[in-house]
Amino acid sequence: MKSLQLFRIAELSQLLKNKSLPLSWGLLFALQASAQEKAFDEAEYRLSPLFGGPMNTIAGMTEWARDINHVYGVTTIVAVLVFLAVSIPLIITLYKFRVKEEDLTNLRPPKQIHGNALLEITWTIIPFILLLFIAVPTWQVIFKQPDEPPPGAMVVKVIGHQWWWEFQYPELGITTANELHLPAETPVFFVISSADVIHSFWIPQFGGKVDALPGTNVDNHLYYVTPALRNSDAVGGEVYQGQCVELCGLSHALMRFEAIVHKQDEFDRWAKTFNTAPVVASEPEKRGEMLFAQCQVCHTISGTASEDLEKQMLSMSPPVAKQGPNLTDFGNRRTLGAGTRKNTEENFIRWVKDPQSIKPGATMTPFDTLSDDELRSIAAYLRFSTAKKF
Amino acid sequence: MAKNLPRTGIISWLTTVDHKRIGIMYAVTALIFLLFGGTEAMLMRTQLIIPNNNFLSAGTFNGLVTLHGTTMIFLFVMPLSAAFFNYLTPLMIGAADVAFPRLNALSYWIFLFGGLLLNFSFVTGLLPDGGWFNYANLTGKQYSPSHAIDFWLLGVQVVGLASLIAAVNFFVTILNMRCKGMTLLKMPIFVWTTLVTQVLLILSLPVITVALFMMTFDRTFGTGFFDPGAGGQVIMWQHLFWIFGHPEVYILILPAMGMVSEILPTFSRKPLFGYSVMVYSSCAIGFLGFAVWAHHMFTTGLGPWAQALFSAATMLIAVPTGVKIFNWISTLWGGQLRFTTAMLFAVSFIAMFTMGGLSGIMHSSPPIDYQHQDSYFVVAHFHYVLYGGAVMALFGGIFYWFPKVTGYYLSETLGKIQFWLYMFGFNMTFFPMHFMGLEGMPRRIFTYASDQGWNFWNVLSSLGAYTTAIGGIVFFVNIFWSLKSGKKASHDCWDGRTLEWTLSSPPPEYNFAIDPEVRSLDDWWHQKYDGEGNKRTARVQPDVDPSTKHVPNPSFWPMVLAFGILVLASAPFFDAQGIPLALAGVVIMLVATYGWSFEEA
Numbered sequence: 001m002k003s004l005q006l007f008r009i010a011e012l013s014q015l016l017k018n019k020s021l022p023l024s025w026g027l028l029f030a031l032q033a034s035a036q037e038k039a040f041d042e043a044e045y046r047l048s049p050l051f052g053g054p055m056n057t058i059a060g061m062t063e064w065a066r067d068i069n070h071v072y073g074v075t076t077i078v079a080v081l082v083f084l085a086v087s088i089p090l091i092i093t094l095y096k097f098r099v100k101e102e103d104l105t106n107l108r109p110p111k112q113i114h115g116n117a118l119l120e121i122t123w124t125i126i127p128f129i130l131l132l133f134i135a136v137p138t139w140q141v142i143f144k145q146p147d148e149p150p151p152g153a154m155v156v157k158v159i160g161h162q163w164w165w166e167f168q169y170p171e172l173g174i175t176t177a178n179e180l181h182l183p184a185e186t187p188v189f190f191v192i193s194s195a196d197v198i199h200s201f202w203i204p205q206f207g208g209k210v211d212a213l214p215g216t217n218v219d220n221h222l223y224y225v226t227p228a229l230r231n232s233d234a235v236g237g238e239v240y241q242g243q244c245v246e247l248c249g250l251s252h253a254l255m256r257f258e259a260i261v262h263k264q265d266e267f268d269r270w271a272k273t274f275n276t277a278p279v280v281a282s283e284p285e286k287r288g289e290m291l292f293a294q295c296q297v298c299h300t301i302s303g304t305a306s307e308d309l310e311k312q313m314l315s316m317s318p319p320v321a322k323q324g325p326n327l328t329d330f331g332n333r334r335t336l337g338a339g340t341r342k343n344t345e346e347n348f349i350r351w352v353k354d355p356q357s358i359k360p361g362a363t364m365t366p367f368d369t370l371s372d373d374e375l376r377s378i379a380a381y382l383r384f385s386t387a388k389k390f
Numbered sequence: 391m392a393k394n395l396p397r398t399g400i401i402s403w404l405t406t407v408d409h410k411r412i413g414i415m416y417a418v419t420a421l422i423f424l425l426f427g428g429t430e431a432m433l434m435r436t437q438l439i440i441p442n443n444n445f446l447s448a449g450t451f452n453g454l455v456t457l458h459g460t461t462m463i464f465l466f467v468m469p470l471s472a473a474f475f476n477y478l479t480p481l482m483i484g485a486a487d488v489a490f491p492r493l494n495a496l497s498y499w500i501f502l503f504g505g506l507l508l509n510f511s512f513v514t515g516l517l518p519d520g521g522w523f524n525y526a527n528l529t530g531k532q533y534s535p536s537h538a539i540d541f542w543l544l545g546v547q548v549v550g551l552a553s554l555i556a557a558v559n560f561f562v563t564i565l566n567m568r569c570k571g572m573t574l575l576k577m578p579i580f581v582w583t584t585l586v587t588q589v590l591l592i593l594s595l596p597v598i599t600v601a602l603f604m605m606t607f608d609r610t611f612g613t614g615f616f617d618p619g620a621g622g623q624v625i626m627w628q629h630l631f632w633i634f635g636h637p638e639v640y641i642l643i644l645p646a647m648g649m650v651s652e653i654l655p656t657f658s659r660k661p662l663f664g665y666s667v668m669v670y671s672s673c674a675i676g677f678l679g680f681a682v683w684a685h686h687m688f689t690t691g692l693g694p695w696a697q698a699l700f701s702a703a704t705m706l707i708a709v710p711t712g713v714k715i716f717n718w719i720s721t722l723w724g725g726q727l728r729f730t731t732a733m734l735f736a737v738s739f740i741a742m743f744t745m746g747g748l749s750g751i752m753h754s755s756p757p758i759d760y761q762h763q764d765s766y767f768v769v770a771h772f773h774y775v776l777y778g779g780a781v782m783a784l785f786g787g788i789f790y791w792f793p794k795v796t797g798y799y800l801s802e803t804l805g806k807i808q809f810w811l812y813m814f815g816f817n818m819t820f821f822p823m824h825f826m827g828l829e830g831m832p833r834r835i836f837t838y839a840s841d842q843g844w845n846f847w848n849v850l851s852s853l854g855a856y857t858t859a860i861g862g863i864v865f866f867v868n869i870f871w872s873l874k875s876g877k878k879a880s881h882d883c884w885d886g887r888t889l890e891w892t893l894s895s896p897p898p899e900y901n902f903a904i905d906p907e908v909r910s911l912d913d914w915w916h917q918k919y920d921g922e923g924n925k926r927t928a929r930v931q932p933d934v935d936p937s938t939k940h941v942p943n944p945s946f947w948p949m950v951l952a953f954g955i956l957v958l959a960s961a962p963f964f965d966a967q968g969i970p971l972a973l974a975g976v977v978i979m980l981v982a983t984y985g986w987s988f989e990e991a
Contacts, residue, residue: 051843056828076752082748089723111660120717123712128709139701202832248528249528250452252834252835
């Protein structure tokens with residue numbers, strides 16, 4: 001166990017100088033700044049906003065999320081009113097009827113009142129009425145989710161794995177991982193399941209979570225229309241964040257993903273180019289392509305021998321699925337390790353050499369016998385050859 | 391043999407069947423487990439104080455998450471409540487002991503051994519890491535191959551057995567051993583909530599017992615109840631767990647409500663407002679508690695109709711709960727309020743529990759739950775209910791009855807310091823968790839990235855947790871200081887209303903020298919004051935020669951029998967080699983049962 005360095009005066013004063021923070025907050029921010037050194041990721045230290053972070057539930061971007069927030073809003077108002085209705089009388093009572101210990105002996109006890117039927121009836125009926133304000137919108141929203149994909153909806157299969165996400169687009173013949181690409185303003189019907197243990201699929205800004213269950217006939221569904229682009233000229237799409245929210249083992253905390261919303265034509269180009277073979281240009285990429293042969297037992301890249309191997313494995317009886325995520329568009333992905341690291345060469349090499357140092361318990365074999373040159377070659381192949389323009 | 395066992399010293403504690411001593415043993419054990427659970431919480435809050443921290447490993451953190459929840463529920467709040475049931479129920483109903491004194495001792499020893507079995511995981515380094523709900527199939531042999539999960543399964547199984555035995559005991563005691571004149575609606579309210587709690591335990595514990603057996607069989611013998619690969623259903627575990635798990639929430643909170651309902655009248659010098667309505671609402675809460683389990687499963691794909699019905703049933707619980715809250719406030723209204731530490735804790739219970747109840751109503755609505763489920767908002771919610779609610783009330787109970795149990799008041803000064811540290815620290819820890827949840831921070835994550843907007847709230851929360859820890863230290867100091875040099879307490883040290891205050895502090899082993907007889911609710915109060923509030927002479931219970939009173943004989947057998955159960959429960963850890971151990975456990979149990987049966991009670 002490494003000790004926490006809670007009080008690092010030099011850093012604190014530096015921070016105060018650079019960011020001219022109010023002194024009173026200095027200590028708290030110094031605590032957070034000290035995290036930087038030990039950072040798992042390169043996420044730049046910045047003073048995160050207190051509200052409106054990437055996983056916030058309040059900025060509902062879909063109608064589904066706004067429906068939920070409507071119920072939440074109504075309920076919050078009722079809750080605050082009830083809290084006031086309890087706390088104000090409570091505080092008044094405590095203030096009004098307090099007695100000093102030493103005066104007590106001279107006081108006769110107050111009148112022994114045992115109850116009041118009218119009052120009891122009143123505060124039995126009022127909650128019933130208040131609850132209706134919550135119940136009616138609740139029930140309206142529950143029944144909004146369809147059981148079957150509505151006509152025109154794009155179907156996306158979401159499959160949870162320890163600890164990464166697989167996304168399949170049956171109509172487009174696409175299988176990808178950890179990056180969910182969606183066209184803007186399009187109805188999407190998610191079919192959610194798990195390959196191993198229970199996970200839970202959640203993109204907070206798009207609405208509530210749905211559990212991914214293992215087993216047959218236990219698929220869950222989720223339907224909504226994807227949000228419009230905030231900036232209609234956005235190139236490369238707009239990024240939302242998601243995460244697994246059901247304890248699913250050792251690295252549950254590191255099972256993140258990103259949902260990227262594209263303009264329709266950009267999404268179409270992405271879908272069209274997705275399954276094209278990688279473009280192997282440079283010498284290191286060629287070496288990397290050769291070295292990838294040992295990766296293809298677990299990973300597939302469309303348009304390469306690894307895809308044929310996958311087909312063979314799936315045609316066996318019983319079919320054998322590959323254990324690792326599909327890497328067809330790896331070069332275009334922003335992160336690796338299911339959203340835990342930025343997709344940089346340094347991180348890639350660390351991941352291949354020692355995946356467990358980034359994600360405890362990850363099932364990938366550490367390739368720690370590869371030379372630095374070999375590692376850089378594989379990195380070049382995966383990071384550049386598979387980065388197809390769309 | 392039993393008659394000749396000593397009545398003082400260490401042996402007397404190991405063999406005691408006196409409900410008061412067993413109550414004290416429950417309380418001491420529960421408070422020691424509180425130190426475990428509290429330390430686990432502090433370690434977790436230290437890990438989460440900054441993003442990307444590596445103070446704890448992922449495995450240790452998941453283990454602490456599991457053990458903190460399990461310890462606080464099964465080894466702290468439940469046994470501390472059991473301590474109060476044990477100590478107070480016979481005194482409040484004017485009985486000499488519980489109905490089955492040796493069974494009572496058996497409950498304690500089984501509980502202790504179960505708790506030790508669970509925590510033995512620390513010695514082996516195999517911390518159970520499936521969360522306090524231990525969801526299948528993560529906890530199956532395939533995904534949790536070590537014996538870590540077995541510590542949880544068997545530990546909880548053994549502890550549950552203790553609660554089940556105790557529940558039958560108190561149920562029978564309350565129904566059969568009330569003193570003359572004490573009809574059901576003249577029982578102190580704490581006895582009522584105890585009774586309802588026992589009914590909940592008797593009906594819900596068998597469900598978890600069966601579920602635990604099923605999962606133990608899955609893991610030990612390869613049955614496939616919860617294994618989808620073998621045609622089992624993972625969701626079945628969740629149903630079974632929560633059919634127990636939701637009544638469990640009321641098992642934790644009802645005794646606390648009972649204590650608050652005793653403390654508020656005493657320090658307001660007024661009877662509990664709407665006593666009979668409080669009784670009915672306790673029963674209603676207990677009844678509805680069995681019809682709401684699936685609200686823990688709104689995101690598992692129950693379908694809209696099930697969600698609509700379970701959400702409606704859940705909302706209904708708000709009605710009897712709301713009635714209770716307003717009755718407590720009405721109890722205070724018009725009273726003469728004395729702000730002792732016990733009273734402060736009881737009043738804070740009303741406020742904190744209301745907060746937790748209101749966020750609970752939010753989660754009764756499935757759409758809101760879709761967003762809040764498994765986020766920190768839920769962590770905030772149930773800590774407001776179980777910590778701000780149950781635990782605050784239990785501390786109130788400790789301050790209120792400590793002088794009765796030990797003969798010494800707890801220091802009021804230290805008590806008030808502890809109270810304010812708790813109030814401040816508690817709210818600082820858990821109120822920010824609402825915001826963390828709204829900002830999408832999932833539960834049970836050992837780390838988080840620094841760009842999520844969760845940093846500030848986590849710092850606040852951890853600092854709050856340390857504040858409470860200081861409050862906890864003050865509490866333990868208070869106990870030791872007060873036992874050594876506290877103010878001595880008389881029979882009726884708070885000007886109480888119920889029968890235990892007619893006894894000396896601490897009460898004699900035989901409890902009542904003269905069999906009490908009651909004519910009304912709060913009979914002791916009415917003996918002390920006439921209708922106009924004028925004081926009149928009331929007689930406390932005299933002390934008599936103990937040899938003239940029959941008390942049950944001490945016995946070693948409950949401990950031996952409990953030990954046999956522990957040996958049996960240890961067998962699965964040794965796989966096939968465990969069979970002789972299992973047989974040894976059964977033999978010990980049979981010998982103990984035989985000895986027990988032929989021993990003079």
